[in-house]
Amino acid sequence: MSCVTERANLSDGDVHNVAATLRGLVWSLRRFGERQSGLVPLPNSEFEVLRTVAESPGCTVSDIARHLGLQASNVSTTVRNLMKRGLLVREVDPSDRRSxxxxxxxxxxxxxxxxxxAWERAINTQLRLMSADEVSTIVAAAPLLRRLSGMAEDSYGVIGSAGRNSKSNAR
Incomplete structure (x- = not known):
């Protein structure tokens, strides 16, 4: 006996509404943590490189470039800027001293x-203003939102634990 998951019947309007809402949410909240923490906002390129290194410590400039779909020379410049700011550290790869x-x-x-x-405090405040049903809905949606956040990795590949780029779905 096979178990088939029934798929939702989505209209184009439903898809547009979800996409527009998520896009708006990302753009409106992008700088929230920096502002609330009193940090100097980073350019998007630096933010994306830091995020990638945080998710895949030990990655290389080439790994980041492939992952983000950027030119290695642009990533190198961004990495140098982040190192000057004291936000990134480059260590020699023991297996390849050139890397x-x-x-x-x-x-x-x-x-x-x-x-x-800052994010946890703000989310805590917002959740406490919601009804129990609303909080349950948001909590239940978290794994689904996490799955949607993997869209970029699905198109460029996920950087593996050794810093190498791979088309893995391990999340």
Whole structure:
């Protein structure tokens, strides 16, 4: 006996509404944590490189470029800027001394903790203003939203634990 999951019947309007809402949410909240923590906002390119290194410590410039769909030369420039700001550290790869592996600096980790704390406080405040049903709906939607957040990784590939780019769905 096979178990088939019934798929939702979506209209174009439903898809448009969800896409527009998520896009608006991402854009409106993009800088929230930086502002709330009193941090200097980073250019989008630097933010994306830091996010990628945070998700895949030990990755290389080439790994980041493939993952983000950017030119390696542009990523190299961004990495140099982040290193000058004290937010990234490059370590020599013991298996290939010509290659550098990237990780967040302790300062970047401190910034990340400040931003995470600001987000948690704000979300806690918002959830406490909602009804129990609304909170249950948002909590139940979290895994689905996490799945949607993997759209970029699905198109460019996920950087593996050794810093190598792979088309893995391990999340």
């Amino acid at each position: 550098g592996r990237l990780r967040l600096s302790s300062e970047a980790q401190r910034h990340s903790a400040l931003i995470e704390d």
